[in-house]
Amino acid sequence: MIIAHTIEEARAAITDARSKNKTISFVPTMGALHDGHLSLLEIAKQEADFPVMSIFVNKIQFNDRNDFDRYPRNYEADCSLIEKNGCALVFLPDDASMYHDPKTFVTTESLDEYLCGAKRPGHFKGVCTVVTKLFNIIQPDIAIFGQKDIQQCAIISKMIDDLNIPVRMIIAPIKRDVNGLALSSRNALLSSDEKTRALSISRSMKGAENLLFNGERSTSIIADHMRSIIESAGRPDAIDYISIVDFSTLHPIDTINAKCIIAVAVVFGTTRLIDNMIIDFKEGIFACR
Numbered sequence: 599m600i601i602a603h604t605i606e607e608a609r610a611a612i613t614d615a616r617s618k619n620k621t622i623s624f625v626p627t628m629g630a631l632h633d634g635h636l637s638l639l640e641i642a643k644q645e646a647d648f649p650v651m652s653i654f655v656n657k658i659q660f661n662d663r664n665d666f667d668r669y670p671r672n673y674e675a676d677c678s679l680i681e682k683n684g685c686a687l688v689f690l691p692d693d694a695s696m697y698h699d700p701k702t703f704v705t706t707e708s709l710d711e712y713l714c715g716a717k718r719p720g721h722f723k724g725v726c727t728v729v730t731k732l733f734n735i736i737q738p739d740i741a742i743f744g745q746k747d748i749q750q751c752a753i754i755s756k757m758i759d760d761l762n763i764p765v766r767m768i769i770a771p772i773k774r775d776v777n778g779l780a781l782s783s784r785n786a787l788l789s790s791d792e793k794t795r796a797l798s799i800s801r802s803m804k805g806a807e808n809l810l811f812n813g814e815r816s817t818s819i820i821a822d823h824m825r826s827i828i829e830s831a832g833r834p835d836a837i838d839y840i841s842i843v844d845f846s847t848l849h850p851i852d853t854i855n856a857k858c859i860i861a862v863a864v865v866f867g868t869t870r871l872i873d874n875m876i877i878d879f880k881e882g883i884f885a886c887r
């Protein structure tokens with residue numbers, strides 16, 4: 599595996615792969631890698647000859663300095679893990695090579711008004727900007743993102759479309775641990791008690807699924823039910839949101855009768871976790887994933 603620390607090194611490796619007619623797939627990450635990231639690498643390997651990952655804790659997408667400082671960093675372990683799993687190139691830039699007093703940013707409208715966009719001002723501007731920069735550096739044919747960050751997927755998909763970026767995006771399913779907790783780099787920051795309490799998130803989504811299965815379609819009733827599960831079993835330090843939004847607009851809906859997303863952000867201790875479920879309707883029958 600090639601390890602590129604600079605943009606020039608990454609570009610040289612990409613030029614070399616292209617000269618050998620290799621197709622390029624790309625998985626951007628912030629490191630502290632787990633099986634969720636590896637599931638994206640698996641797709642990257644299946645979809646192209648030259649799978650690339652980046653590891654970069656992108657300061658400009660953090661609206662909370664403390665959150666940025668305590669974000670887990672594990673570069674050596676990450677590199678050996680992805681090398682073992684067949685990554686061809688890892689791009690590991692530092693802050694100074696990615697940002698020199700930037701004055702140009704990429705933003706989306708409307709899709710960031712609810713969910714994490716409402717709670718983390720500037721977050722998606724930071725995400726869109728870094729993803730655009732990484733696309734310009736790696737120039738992948740295919741990019742793989744996780745459903746775990748569903749609003750990020752929707753925003754990047756729209757950005758690719760709006761800006762005619764020549765990349766095909768694939769959205770990978772959420773990887774969970776055996777108990778149902780969505781894998782996240784932030785799980786490493788949870789105490790064992792917080793981790794147990796965090797299981798209330800996936801339990802609340804199961805509760806929503808059961809209500810839907812029994813014919814309930816009111817989003818306020820479903821969200822209240824989820825809230826009561828999280829509050830009683832999880833005793834969270836804060837519930838940032840439990841929202842049910844239209845799949846395309848990401849704006850809240852009152853009744854579930856078309857494709858939509860149930861999304862949750864909950865704080866345990868000082869760690870904020872997110873999770874979601876897509877509800878798809880086909881001929882009146884729903885499927886959750």
Ligand code: AMP
Pocket residue numbers: 626627628629633634635637638742743744745746747770771772773774780781782783
């Ligand atoms: P991050 O390092 O958290 O920025 O995540 C990098 C990529 O991995 C993003 O596209 C995430 O959506 C994806 N990802 C994170 N956690 C999971 C998970 N549990 N299952 C699948 N993909 C994930």
